[in-house]
Amino acid sequence: MQWLPYSYVRLLAALVLGILWQYFFPTPQNIFIVWVIVASFIYGLSPWYVPSHKRHQAQLWLGLLGLSVFMGVGAVRCYQTVARNHPSHFVHQPTDSLRAYVVRITDEVQAKSSYWQTIAEVRALRYPDGWHRCHGKILLRIAYTDSLPEPSSAPLVGDELIIKGIYSPIDEAKNPHSFDxxxxxxxxxxxxxxxxxxxxxxxxxxxxxxxxxxxxxxxxHYCQIQLHTYLPEAEALGIASALVLGVKTNLDTETSQTYAQAGLMHILAVSGLHLGLVAGLVSLMLKPLRRWRYGVWVYSLLVIMVLWGYAFLTGASASVLRAATMFSLILLGQALTRQTNIYNIIAASAFILLLYNPMLLFSLGFQLSYLAVIGIIYLYPKIYGIFSIPNPYLDKAWQLSAVSISAQLATFPLGLYYFHQFPNYFLLSNLMVLPVVPFILGGGILLLLLSPFPYLAVWLGWLLSQTIVWMGILVRWLTSLPYASTQGIYLNGWELCFLYGMLLGVLLLLAQRRFVYVWLCVGMVTAWSSSRIYYQYQLRSQRLMTVYYLPKNPHLQLLQGQKAQVLLPNKLSAVQSADYQFALGGHHTALGLQVCHFERQKIRPGSLAFELVFWQGQRIALVSGAVSPAFWELCGEAGVSVFILQNNAVRSLKPLADKLPRQAQYVVDASNYTKTTQKLKQDAAELGLQWHDVRSQGAWLWRF
Known part of the structure; x- marks a missing residue:
């Protein structure tokens, strides 16, 4: 492959390298600023100090020097984008004497179960000596005044509020492999x-x-009200709001999971697919403008304005920004009558977005969006060319199938890494559902345009609602088929890299047919296989005792191999809880858990206040109620090695100072009150006990 035509690809690679360096190895920005200035000066003066007969020999080194400038720019922009690096950010101000602060709401206000949630910009802090100006974003959760508040009572975007109280840092993930x-x-x-x-x-x-x-x-807001008015079905409202406006607050968890299992989650997020449909519709309407003398410019600018207007209307997600930037560059290239290279356009759009916000590089939507579009552009012609189908209808179906296969090949390793599942019928589901999406998107936009005419809007809303409901029935049928999805797939970061290395090696081998790429494929397959073999060996030999962070749910998990025994005071409420699955599902997948046997603890209110568990030669005491001081002495004599304190059973350790076994491990789970936990933690520090607070330190794990 000749790299000369791909100038923006090289610049993007240098920019990304600088962002990654600054993200993983934080460096003062002044170092990179000096380097950018010096390297730019050396590169700019190269025509004067490099003789003409040696410029070809120096081309490689000058090229690397130029790329290092963009690497430095990436590092500087990454440093500047991290808000806490600015001295005026409010996180650098003390909170011990903070009385109040002023914010302005900058994000959509979402209604949760018992509070409003939004993001606000902190503008000033109030201290005893007066107001101090600052900046920075904060996550606000505002409790409801009533149990079922009216939407009109919600704070509005742009409102300036004065808030009394002290903010706190965002907590880190409390359970391993859970959503961070x-x-x-x-x-x-x-x-x-x-x-x-x-x-x-x-x-x-x-x-x-x-x-x-x-x-x-x-x-x-007007568009959301119209969809609420004319789409009576809850499922239709949720899907239409997500598909047309990018609003997912009306989308229930069950619907999201169903579409994800079918491999159709991408249609519920406004992305390049939706923006492409809007661009096609607008282009068709404005096509007559291109016949004028300056009509190409007018046409291009109008389409760009509509695309960016729709992008910001739908929330400007990473995938939408990618598509809007790419379409804008293509339209500008056409207006300038310049031949464009599609890979340069992709790289240029990513370069612009990352230059504006380097943190987009770590957005899942950004990663999936660019991988999918690269896969479609490169793989689609090759896959589609495998078969030549004379029937036009079957040919259209094969085109759609080739697009789905191309996007899936490019994104499935990342999907396995993040979601731990693979939709086995993705080809069938995309073939059956994707043709309906343009009608739903077009119908949703037409419904909004016809909303001033209620009679027409009611009929169109009914038709759109029925279409979405039947599409949902079709999706649920697909997910009910045997082996609809493969669940519980775990990949670590290295295995993700090995998979993409294998994919890259195969593509290079097919494109250039050089023997070196055979060795690349063999090396990647060997590395990936070795990692999987070692992982399976670890799963079979693992022995792990865990107390997870589960507020109000005392428990103990004992894992041997890929089978776990979980002790719970109330088996049904905890196991069936969606919060339980969300909190522990990632770690259970990483552990390769195949069998999970739930048992009720023997502790009952008014009866036993403790339970002794014998496992792997260890004695564990679950203390869930008041016990006598003699209990601790007996446990010490019996060799109890772990005490798990639950349900505020112990409120102070000092009265038991001479009774507590000093060599044991004490674990306070999240069923205890915060004040109780803080008091016990202080007592344990004074007594020199081995202590773990699940509420503040996260899950407790003991590997054997």
């Missing part, structure tokens, strides 16, 4: 949160936003 909400928010520049009672909030000003942002929010 802290990292997710950190990438968005959010490091603190506060749960606020209504009486601690005062409104200073209403909707203090620029006119264009205010207009965008009003249009978005």
């Amino acid at each position: 909400y802290q990292a997710y928010l950190w990438h968005k520049g959010i490091y603190c949160q506060q749960y606020v009672q209504p009486q601690h909030i005062g409104i200073i000003a209403r909707q203090t936003l620029p006119w264009w942002q205010q207009a965008s929010l009003q249009i978005r």
